[in-house]
Amino acid sequence: MDDSVTPPDPAAPDRSSSGRFGRRLLRTLVDQHTDHIAIIAADRRFVFSNQASQRLFGWKPDDLIGSDALALLHPEDVAAIDGMFAEALAHPEQRLVREFRVRCKDGSHRAVEGAVMKLADDAEVHGLVVAIRDISDRTSVEAELASERDHLDRQLRYARALNRMAETIGDLGESKALLDTLVRIIGEVLGLDRCLIFDIDRTRKFAIGISEWLNPADPLIDSIKRDYPLSVFPDSLKHLWEMRTPIESHAAAHGGPLAREGSAAYVHDELGIRSLLWLPCCFRADGFFMIALNQVSRSRTWTPDETEFIDAAANQVNLALQKRAILSERLAVEERLRQSQKMEAIGKLAGGVAHDFNNLLTAIIGYADLLTQKIPVDDPLRRYAEGIMQVSRRASETTHQLLAFSRRQVLKPRILKLNALIGDLQQLLRRLIGENIQLDVRLDPAVGRVRADPGQLELALVNxxxxxxDAMPDGGVLGMSTRVERIDAEHARRSSLTPGEYACIVMSDTGVGMDEETLSHLFEPFFTTKALGKGTGLGLSSVYGIISSAGGSVQVSSRPGQGTVFSLYLPLDRSLENTPSAGQEIVPATGGAETVLMVEDDDTLRELLGDALVERGxxxxxxxxxxxxxxxxxDHAGHIDxxxxxxxxxxxxxPVLARRLLEVRPRTRVLFMSGYTADAFASDPELSRTPVISKPFTLEDxxxxxxxxxDRR
Structure with a gap:
């Protein structure tokens, strides 16, 4: 025992009657305390224990004095508590609290919360005061809450599956496809080995297997989808028809209609089904449908949650098979296809316009560049040439947006300053939203850089x-802000993000808001709440795709009448890579004496670029x-560089020209000029890595x- 700790002894002599009384009172108060209070020496042995040790754990104080305190801990907690004791001895000013488990005298373990402090702030006193509180009831409540969370998670998973089925019913026009989808979803969600649907035809007296899903994880599971005479299962099918309640059977315990009719052995032994559940649905005059759930690899008991989900799934199929509006759904799908084709046509048109416009802008920028070079700096005419350059650059931004919309642009993610991108976009957004909507922009200077395609990110913000x-027809406020947010493990578990630092773009409006049903479909392609012809249903799905492709996530909250808030999370980039800053000096381009074969179908542009290169030597x-x-x-006898x-x-x-030229002149370098790729590289992916200078560009570029x-080697 460590002599540096002297325990209080109520029996010790004391010349003062008031001192003896004080000691007895103190001991009485400590012993009556509901928490276990103990003094532990630096060698981890008990020096003192109050009577609560017996009430809580069955250990009398005398059982503990001199024994190793760590020996009473659950083996998994020993290292952590020993470390806490050491930390408390090293830092007397700290009060440390931790949850752990104590071994009771009967061998069980009880959950406790322990608070530890050094006995005195004295270098020569190395004991610890430990107060231990029983939290087993709280732990039990937490376990119940965890169980409830698991239950809610299952319910959410089932709800999502039912939602997927409902959407599929709306998209697919014939019942066979609907049933195939149903058995797949049920099988995947419940983790089955096999799931089937039979058409019980009482007129033909056959159970007709019409749909089957086999778990792809187990290739040894055989198909049993075939027609069975109703005489094989007379009692079972009669029960399903009359009682309209499920039948459950297990290989380990035969019972119910299957056992009465003598078919249980056939199902469990010959077909190899360990557990089954048959559920009737979609009753009609000449029969009904039956969902058959099979577990082949193991026995299984179907829980109430699972049977409730199966009932709901059967209702979905029942609705699909009886709907007379399947034709209208087919027409809706066809209309969506026409809308998609229309958008594709508009995209091609926009890309073509952008291509022609880029050629014009390149020529305008080139000639303005030549004027700027020829006019002295102090000449008043120079500012007109510079004005042409500035306006042309602004016009080029429009062509980039057209190309991004048409998806004919070669995407180039790069590191960019997020606040600068949003700042440059403000003027366009103000024109876009109109004068009756106030744009409130608040950018956090702490937000750094992200890696994304700037054109695509701008498109997402514009969408x-x-x-x-559109959500604020009578005006309102569009808020736009940025902040740095650290995503911890808990937040990451609730989203598709990984822990780390993110730039968060928050866009909020004071519009009409959305209900839960709308939110559940928000990012689905072709889903729109706008009037016919007013929206494509692709805007928000493209936002989701753009942000996801940059490694981020989109989160949304909204209520009817209370507006909507979109939060876009993009990973912050801490690398040193960056584009040249505005103040960074760019080394002027030099010329050369090499031979350049220039191919351009626009006569004006070809002449301009040729003159510019000739002027460079x-x-x-x-x-x-x-x-x-x-x-x-x-015909050219010399080198083409x-x-x-x-x-x-x-x-x-x-690209086709380049490939044919390189076959006869393999040493020739290649540089493409592009204002519109139009999938030109699709047939030759290798050439897609060839350098490209995007139109419009300056002669210096x-x-x-x-x-x-x-010069590249």
């Missing part, structure tokens, strides 16, 4: 702004299409890219 505008061979370029390459080609051209695309590609 959300458009939805918010290059020898330029110009062609207006791929066929002419190949003829020039064949670079092929500079547009991507989309009549008769022969840039062109010269820099040409030099970089030629």
């Amino acid at each position: 959300l702004a458009v939805n918010a505008r 290059y020898r330029v061979l110009s062609a207006n299409d791929g066929a002419q370029a190949l003829r020039i390459a064949t 670079l092929l500079l080609s547009d991507v989309v051209m009549p008769r022969m695309t840039g 062109l010269a820099r890219n040409v030099r970089e590609v030629i």
Whole structure:
């Protein structure tokens, strides 16, 4: 025992009667305390224990004095509590609290909460005061709550499955497909080995197997989908028809109608079914349908939650088979297809317009660039040329948005400053939402960089702004803010995110809001609450896809009449990679004496770019299409150092030209110019990694890219 701790001894002599009384009173108060109070020496042995040890754990104080305190702990808790004792001895100012388990005298363990402090703030006193409280009742309540949470999780899983079935019923037009989907969902959700649906035809006197799902995880499970004469199961099918209640049977305990009719051995032994549940549904004059749940690998008892789910699933099928509006659903699906085709056509049109417009902008920017170079800095005319450049750059932003919408843009995720992107987008959003809606932007300076495709991210924000505008026809406030949020493990479990730091973009409106039913379908393609022709149903699904592809998540909250809040989470990027800042010096591009074969179908642009390269010292061979370029390459006796080609051209695309040229001139470098890819690289994925300079561009950008590609080894 550690001599540095002297326990209070109520029997010790004391010259003062008041002192003896005080000791007895103190001992009485400590012994009557409901918590177990003990003093433990530095060597982890009990020095003192009050009477609560016997009440709580069955140990008398004398049983404990001198014994190892750690020996009374559950083996899994020893290391943690020993560490807590050591920490308390090292830090006398701290009061440490931890939950653990104590071994009772009868061998059981009881959940407790222990508080530990050093006995005195004295270097020579190394004992600990420990107060232990029984929390077994609380632990029991927590276990009940955990069980309730599990129950709710199951209910939520079943509800989602039923929701999926309801959506499928709306999309599929013939009953066979509906039933196939039903058995698959039931089998997957319940973890079955086999799930079937039989048509019990009393007129033909056959049980006809019409749908079957086999668990793909076990390839040894055989199909039993075939027609069975009703005479094989006379009592069972009569019970289902008359009683309209399920039949349950297990290999380990034959009973019920199957046993009475003598078919239990056939089902369990010959068919190898360990447990089954037959559930009747969809009754009609000549028969009914039966859902058959089979467990082959093990016996299983069906819980009330599971049977309730199966009942609800049967109701879904019943509804699907009896609906006379299947034709209208088919028409709705066809209308969705037409809408999709219309959007695809609009996308192609937008991409084509953007391509032509980019060619014009490249020429405008190029000529304005030449003017800027020729006009002295102090000449008043210079600002007009610079104005043309600025307006052209703003116009190029429109073409980028058109290409992003049409999905003809080569996506290039990069590290970007989120606040700067939103700040640049404000003017467009103000024009978009109209004057009757106030745009309230609040950006947290602490928000750093994220990795995403800026065009796609802008598209997502524009889509959300458009939805918010439509939700506020009488005006309101569109809020837009950013913040840094750390996602912990608990939050991550409730979302699709991983723990870490995220930039959170919050977009809120004061509009009409949405109910729970609408929220449950919000990100589904083609789902829209807008009037016919007013919405495609693709806006929010594309927002979800854009943010998800950047490693983020979308969360939404809304109530009818209380507006809507979208929270977009994007992982913060802490790497050093970054695009050049506005103040960073960019090294001017140099020229060269190499030979460049330039292919561009736009005459004005071809002439401009050719002159610009010649002025830089290059020898330029110009062609207006791929066929002419190949003829020039064949006739040219010298080296061709670079092929500079547009991507989309009549008769022969840039990638096709490049592939044919490289077959005869493999040392030639390739640089594409693109304002609109139109899937030109689909047939040659290898060339998709070839450098591309996006139209519109400046002559300086062109010269820099040409030099970089030629110099690349």
